[in-house]
Amino acid sequence: MLTYTPPHEQDLPPATEKPWLLLLLCLAWLLPGLLGLEPLKPDEPIVADIVRHFIDGHPLSLPMLAGEAWVERAPLFYWVATGFAWLGQWLGLSLHEGARLATGCFMALALWGTGMTARELIGRRHGRSAVLILIGCAGLLLPGHALTTDVAVLAGWCWGGYALALAPRRPYPAAAILGAALATCGLAGSLAEPAMLLLLALLLPLFRAWRFPRYGIVLLIALAIALPLVAAWPMALSHASTAAYGQWLDHYALGFFGGFAQVQLGHPFGYYLRLLPWFAWPAWFLAAATLWMQRERLMQPRFQLPLVAAALALLCLLLSNSGRAGYALLLLPPLAWIGAVGLDVLRRGASAFVNWFGVMTFGLLALFLWGCWLAMHFGLPMRLSGRIQELAPSFSPTFSILALLLCLGFTLAWLWAVSRRRPVGRQAVTNWAAGITLCWGLAVLIAGNWVNARTSYRDFARTIAPSLPKTGCIASENLQASQRAILHYYLGLSTLRREVHPNPACDWLLRQGGSEALNPPPGWQLVWQGSRPGDRKERFYLYRQDAP
Structure with missing residues (x-):
């Protein structure tokens, strides 16, 4: 095998792959996830x-x-x-x-x-x-x-x-x-x-x-x-x-x-x-x-x-x-x-390893995602259903015929792809690409709304909005760039960062802390505290300065 000389292009056998199948696979990999997910x-x-x-x-x-x-x-x-x-x-x-x-x-x-x-x-x-x-x-x-x-x-x-x-x-x-x-x-x-x-x-x-x-x-x-x-x-x-x-x-x-x-x-x-x-x-x-x-x-x-x-x-x-x-x-x-x-x-052993590893990995992951779908909509298995709800308490599943049909389409297309006969090297990479496309499509269609409920800041922005002042400036402390962007994107809120402006003349202060509760700074009164649903690592605190 190590002394094998690849054939010249004119000696290659006629191609059996169809270009439209590659285009379809690329679209199936590319399109899921572009729509329907929060930032x-x-x-x-x-x-x-x-x-x-x-x-x-x-x-x-x-x-x-x-x-x-x-x-x-x-x-x-x-x-x-x-x-x-x-x-x-x-x-x-x-x-x-x-x-x-x-x-x-x-x-x-x-x-x-x-x-x-x-x-x-x-x-x-x-x-x-x-x-x-x-x-x-x-x-x-x-x-x-x-x-x-x-x-x-x-x-x-x-x-x-x-x-x-x-x-x-x-x-x-x-x-x-x-x-x-x-x-x-x-x-x-x-x-x-x-x-x-x-x-x-x-x-x-x-x-x-x-x-x-x-x-x-x-x-x-x-x-x-x-x-x-x-x-x-x-x-x-x-x-x-x-x-x-x-x-x-x-x-x-x-x-x-x-x-x-x-x-x-x-x-x-x-x-x-x-x-x-x-x-x-x-x-x-x-x-x-x-x-x-x-x-x-x-x-x-x-x-x-x-x-x-x-x-x-x-x-x-x-x-x-x-x-x-x-x-x-x-x-x-x-x-x-x-x-x-x-x-x-490519040597048959290496190709077989990539092919076997891909089929087993993505096949098992697809089974798990289908199990999540059953747990979300039918509560079975109960332990998985409870865990899903625990991680995203605000999640409420909605049944969609279109999403179910698309999931079935992804699964059947993958089963057809892995059953086709091709040269071992091409079969390995095709099955791997088809497997990762299958699991990505299933993850977006099955768990997309759950991911939104667990990771999106939209509900957090709606919760804090009534407590924010209508006028005046708000100082902030320990807010990451993505968090400041989220507040401005959803609420139009811009804060004066204490890291840049050490002593802003603001009567309001928004702080971010970790899992341990933060005590109000001297001279400030806690007005609101909260976090994203199911998030234990980020917690936000809104303070108002005590009147002199």
């Missing part, structure tokens, strides 16, 4: 509040969260989400549901770019393999359906990979695509992401496939397209708010590494080493198996681009100052490209 911490409340700020007619150059500038990430995703939210209002969608359609748009672009890169690097039939490996990654599931700027950066990174793979064959279209990809990374993330993509492009001429006369022209055209676009927002921000521009430049401009005031390296030790084994599964396992089996062919162009891309992404993760899971998304496409190379020649 979830940590990113979604922040993005939803920024989108509301833009829809209210404020300048697009200055993102604001609860009355304060928010410049941790560049605003391209916020702009696109605002457009979708505006269109969604005409369809009767809530603001955050409409904005979440931008996530679906960027994720579709990321999957498309991943498939195009694999097809260009490896050959026909391998694009779908890379897409299946990518959507099977456990770490992509939640950010791939959430309001987060990371998916826009991921889309730019994937299309940047395609541009570099295309450059030896069609340099001028590749230059335009590379320029757009660089601009997307810079306008959706920070300066670090386009710099990493540009560094990848500069390293590739170390290999013969990218040492052709017009490669320099490709880079010049790409930079001519990207640099004015990337520079446009910081310039607009500096005109809109000098303070916000200084904050971005000093603390956030370099993304992974902080800002220019002080480049910061090093995150909590071992964070990504603990994250990646499950986050990038099964992509890292398939990539590792491919590299071992094809270790004598690693100097082929189909390995060179993804290996350099993966090395750069991993190096940035290990050196970065931020322990943020969203940054690890950039490692997934290169691993998928490498894994796709060896999928058809």
Whole structure:
């Protein structure tokens, strides 16, 4: 097996996979979760509040969260989400549901770019393999359906990979695509992401496939397209708010590494080493198996681009100052490209392990989700039903024929998928992708309302609203950014943070504490206290200052 030479593309047997089945699987993975869920911490409340700020007619150059500038990430995703939210209002969608359609748009672009890169690097039939490996990654599931700027950066990174793979064959279209990809990374993330993509492009001429006369022209055209676009927002921000521009430049401009005031390296030790084994599964396992089996062919162009891309992404993760899971998304496409190379020649034992592990894991998880459905609607088994109600006391199940039919459709489609006969490598990744799609669809359809009841701040906002003053300012203490965003999103409430304004002249104070009760500060009277239903870690206290 180790001396096996893959057949040339013209010698491959006719493809048995149907493109429409791949498209259907991608849609089944992508669509559940975009609608019907309330904003979830940590990113979604922040993005939803920024989108509301833009829809209210404020300048697009200055993102604001609860009355304060928010410049941790560049605003391209916020702009696109605002457009979708505006269109969604005409369809009767809530603001955050409409904005979440931008996530679906960027994720579709990321999957498309991943498939195009694999097809260009490896050959026909391998694009779908890379897409299946990518959507099977456990770490992509939640950010791939959430309001987060990371998916826009991921889309730019994937299309940047395609541009570099295309450059030896069609340099001028590749230059335009590379320029757009660089601009997307810079306008959706920070300066670090386009710099990493540009560094990848500069390293590739170390290999013969990218040492052709017009490669320099490709880079010049790409930079001519990207640099004015990337520079446009910081310039607009500096005109809109000098303070916000200084904050971005000093603390956030370099993304992974902080800002220019002080480049910061090093995150909590071992964070990504603990994250990646499950986050990038099964992509890292398939990539590792491919590299071992094809270790004598690693100097082929189909390995060179993804290996350099993966090395750069991993190096940035290990050196970065931020322990943020969203940054690890950039490692997934290169691993998928490498894994796709060896999928058809993967050893039967490795393929059987991935296939068996996926079928058993997702089959059992699907059975558990169906058990949750029975417990929610029929109270059986009683112990599970009681636990579900205990974790979300405000949850009230509603029976939906449409949701039941969709759940049955997901289950039957998965049973059909795992029973089909295909080459063992492709069968393994197809069954894995189908399994993760099945469980995600069942989780959203069965437990979506339960998740809203347990994690949403909407009921909390309705509970505290009658106790808030009609006029005057409210100080706050120990509120996270997502909590301030939630209060502003649902109630229009902006507070003066004591962390920024040590002695605000406010007669009201909102504090957040943990499981242990907080005593009123001297001179303050407790007016209200509460938390989200079933939440024992966060409790909020509203105080009014005693009259002198």
